[in-house]
Amino acid sequence: MTLLEVNNLTVRFYTAEGVVTAVDDLSFTIDRGEKFGIVGESGAGKSVSALSVLRLIENPGRIESGEILLDGENLLEMSDKEIRKVRGNRVSMIFQDAQTALNPVYTVGEQISEPIRHHLDYSESEAKERAIELLDTVGIPDPQTRYSDYPHEFSGGMQQRAVIAMALSCDPDLLIADEPTTALDVMTEAKILNELDRLAEEFDTAVQLITHDLGVIAEVCDHVMVMYAGQPVETASVDDLFYDPKHPYTVGLMASIPRIGAGDTRLQTIPGVMPDLIDVPTGCTFHPRCPYAEDVCTQKEPGLVDPATGTEVGADADRGASCLAYTGDLANDLTFDVTVGDAGQSVGGESDD
């Protein structure tokens, strides 16, 4: 069942340098209880798409068009008062940097019980009891004492656990996690991801996970959307994306990560960098970096299509890629082949160097 439906969302930032189109005509849906991943490099529009859902885009940014439906209600048409009832209650968020997400002058416990009192109308003592339970649930030992600790008395991993406790405090339908483990060490990351996975099941919460790390996506998500320059370039189930990627950018991304046990092979790279969002390339935005680009790619903008049939697909498609190769516009075929797994462990496109 569909929980969140984002249709044709466009977000622009009006900066002194020019108009940045951070998210361009983006559509996606998240089902109840689904773990939905958004992956891409910096500047792809991942975070902006997440912040838009909670209407947290600040000046000079503006949500220009589109709709964001939560259980059929358009969040963009809500009054400020109504949206405040959604934030932290039906939709909550975990930020990358737990240290800045926590207020240093309130105790951790007060910060966790605040949304419980506010949204669920618990009394002070009831809220405290629930906050202590939550601290215990997210794996913080000695929760009774820890309730009155200040954020600086927690380690980085524990701070992130506290933020997760806060996010889960009102039993949300959707949890948006924006790079929740990027600032953490690999051991702490493993523990937090484990916890997030377990809690999402326990609370039956849908997760929108934003990350640049394909390893994290592979571990947590059911469905993935790859973003590039504010647009989705590919959407697929996690298995399809890793074993049968359809967009040259996805392939390039996978080929450029070092894999353990791959031997002394040279990394494949995507030449160049993500374009400036003030002045994106015409046609397919990826064409200047794409090894398969042809003249038509500089002129014709590809839509999200089903790679098997070439027909345009909507936001809720199981499979989609935006590349002209699937609409018959290219003279040549995409020639990458993909092998993931024990034998060789490589995803390869055409080498560019």
Place this chain on the structure above:
Amino acid sequence: MTERDQPILEVRNLSKYYEMGGSFVDSLLGRKQEVKAVESVDFELYKGETLGVVGESGCGKTTLGRSLLRLIEPTDGSIIYRQEQEDGTREEIELTDLSSSALRGLRRDLQYIFQDPFASLNPRMTVGDIVGEPLDIHNLASGEERNERVRELLEIVGLSPSHAYRYPHEFSGGQRQRIGIARALAVDPEIIVCDEPVSALDVSVQAQILNLLEDLQDEFDLSYIFIAHDLSVVEHISDRVAVMYLGEIAEAAPSERLFASPKHPYTEALLSVIPEPDPNWVGNKILLEGDVPSALTPPDGCRFHTRCHRIIPPEEYDIDQDAWESLRNLKLRVPDASSVPDLITFGRKGELVEDEAIEELSRLDEILRSAFEIPSPLSDPTAEDHLSEVVELLHGEGLDAAGETLDELFVSPCETVSPELIETERLHQVSCLLYDDEYRSGGLEVPQTQSDAVADD
């Protein structure tokens, strides 16, 4: 041993302690606290080789890298650099004895690439001046020759020579890192310490920089010390890898061997938790207890013993490592807890309990064992007796008495004996009592070769 086989850099017993700013009274009384950021580190670096240094944040990687070049002064130890002379022989230079002017001269051979490409370039200098500055300082080139060399360097690292007149803010993160690399290359160095050079970059750009570093190594016969927290990056670029934990080297081995058959339990655990970019990958993740302890008060004995999943049980008891790990967890948590119900929440399976629930001794015993995953009964009757005694004390007298008894009766050799870095195979060094003949016995489990981690070769 021939000249060729001698390491270009040899580090012995290198330590760096930071003094903590205690209170005024503390300093008057001569009391001081020290953070032992790096302690007694030994390693060698050979010509043309990349030595990777990995570890979690706070393990002393960066301090190690900076002490090597004396960007911070090491507290103790020796760093021998073998400088190539004009006749091809190598002269030994002890870096820790050098005056600062002699050291400045040596910076021609020893260079550093910084983590943050945004903070390590002067925003008020043009790229040409940033890359040309080392040439000026060391009087390597001037005038048109200098400008020519700057253009050449920019080309080597994949930038356009016309970029020499631009300022750092006009470049992306990856390009800035290239500028930093060009600056390091300007003096034609022998050794470059790369401190997390790609961790601020996106994956596609990271791959470009890693390839560039490899190409430059081949072209100029450079030796790298590559510091990073990302294990797959380190595996990719390094010939040998040293794993650090709390300021010490836990294990060092050729890269392939370390990743295929880690010997130190810490390495084993670290490797097990790398998020694998493969949705169907199933591995047994070893999630270590707790956080890295503070370097201000590192644990006695093996520094890893407070989190080790393969901790050695004392000889007098016949119990396995898993059961002992559980007992160790209980023992470590008792001093942290403020009450008995509190103690139970510290267990991996521990949940909040009411005081009434543990009023009866047998209930407490049951709940405590399940919280800490302690077998009931323990396989060794003496150990079982001792544990029952502890639980009774916990029930009757409280935490302090139970803690004392635990400290008295359950002591692992890992808590008291500090392991040496021993060579188990050629070039494979590990600092763990599991490989010490005195403590090794038949029943102990050591990390196994990870068959699925080695695909080819």
